Amino acid sequence: xxxxxxxxxxxxxxxxxxxxxxxxxxxxxxxxxxxxxxxxxxxxxxxxxxxxxxxxxxxxxxxxxxxxxxxxxxxxxxxxxxxxxxxxxxxxxxxxxxxxxxxxxxxxxxxxxxxxxxxxxxxxxxxxxxxxxxxxxxxxxxxxxxxxxxxxxxxxxxxxxxxxxxxxxxxxxxxxxxxxxxxxxxxxxxxxxxxxxxxxxxxxxxxxxxxxxxxxxxxxxxxxxxxxxxxxxxxxxxxxxx
Amino acid sequence: xxxxxxxxxxxxxxxxxxxxxxxxxxxxxxxxxxxxxxxxxxxxxxxxxxxxxxxxxxxxxxxxxxxxxxxxxxx
Numbered sequence: 049x050x051x052x053x054x055x056x057x058x059x060x061x062x063x064x065x066x067x068x069x070x071x072x073x074x075x076x077x078x079x080x081x082x083x084x085x086x087x088x089x090x091x092x093x094x095x096x097x098x099x100x101x102x103x104x105x106x107x108x109x110x111x112x113x114x115x116x117x118x119x120x121x122x123x124x125x126x127x128x129x130x131x132x133x134x135x136x137x138x139x140x141x142x143x144x145x146x147x148x149x150x151x152x153x154x155x156x157x158x159x160x161x162x163x164x165x166x167x168x169x170x171x172x173x174x175x176x177x178x179x180x181x182x183x184x185x186x187x188x189x190x191x192x193x194x195x196x197x198x199x200x201x202x203x204x205x206x207x208x209x210x211x212x213x214x215x216x217x218x219x220x221x222x223x224x225x226x227x228x229x230x231x232x233x234x235x236x237x238x239x240x241x242x243x244x245x246x247x248x249x250x251x252x253x254x255x256x257x258x259x260x261x262x263x264x265x266x267x268x269x270x271x272x273x274x275x276x277x278x279x280x281x282x283x284x285x286x287x288x289x290x
Numbered sequence: 291x292x293x294x295x296x297x298x299x300x301x302x303x304x305x306x307x308x309x310x311x312x313x314x315x316x317x318x319x320x321x322x323x324x325x326x327x328x329x330x331x332x333x334x335x336x337x338x339x340x341x342x343x344x345x346x347x348x349x350x351x352x353x354x355x356x357x358x359x360x361x362x363x364x365x
Contacts, residue, residue, distance in 0.1 A: 053364055229350065236353035237346075243360065266342075273339075274346045 053243055057172045058163035060156055070165055071172035078142045078169060111136070118277070119284050128283060131186060135179060136276035142169040143238060143268030147261065170238040170271075173231070180231040183279040184223075190287040230278060237271045301359040308355020315348040 057069040089104055097105060111133055116125045145151075146168045155162040169175055192200045206216040241264045248257040323341040327334045 053360075055361065055364055229354075232354055232357055233346075233350040236350075236357040239360065240353065240356050267346075270342050270346045274343055277343065278347075 070167045071169050074166045075169045118280055132276045132280045136272050139272035168238050168242055170234055171242050173235050176231045176235040180227055184227055187282050187286040190283050194287045234271050234275050237267050301362040305355050305359040309352050312349050312352035316345050319344050
């Protein structure tokens, strides 16, 4: 038995020149699951809710109120809630699905050897990076929409004095640093969880990995929450008048 | 020293030194929130999720160090 840990996801097969990796496959599976659940609930909406509808209602109502307390206005909440809640639910479900027993045992032969069909979606840096870029674009759009394009550029290029110019440059670096800090936080946590479980399974396969898997479930939910909340806070901060 | 040895040494140093800061920070967060719960036990439900969120954000510097160490080892 050999310990195999790789930063890049494994390629399952190619469609034309586009490689299909196992994280991409898994993320489509997660999306499909979410869409099916949404359709089921949408079709069976009742005024007296059943179990599934009750759970979803509690989740959505609670998070809507939470978003409202952070943004502090009804209008902003209406714009932001769909984006933030979709991010939260996608990341949380993708992280939780890793704990389905037996899913890592299914392997596929890609011509060079057998690779697992499933892998934690957020342990692929490309996926996390795209999610981060979406939230960064939302921030910039919010900032431009509230302050207008000239004031927005004026925040970064300020010629009133040397100190203001330097602070404007620092603001620019701060925006770039947000991309790295947001994406590395999520990616690092999930990848570290995967690596830790792999190493522990290698060292002591029976009881030892269990407490770390409980910790992993906690991390899965908390990191999804932190990513969504930070996006929310950043966009709210960007949408305030300078 | 060989290149491979230096690589292992670098990875160990990166995560070892990088873990000091977040450990202290998380300790401070835990102690302060436990103090707050001790003073006002009814607020425990409100404080606990905030504590976890704050810990996850504090932890991120440690995670950056971990990512660097993993890239050195496996990248």
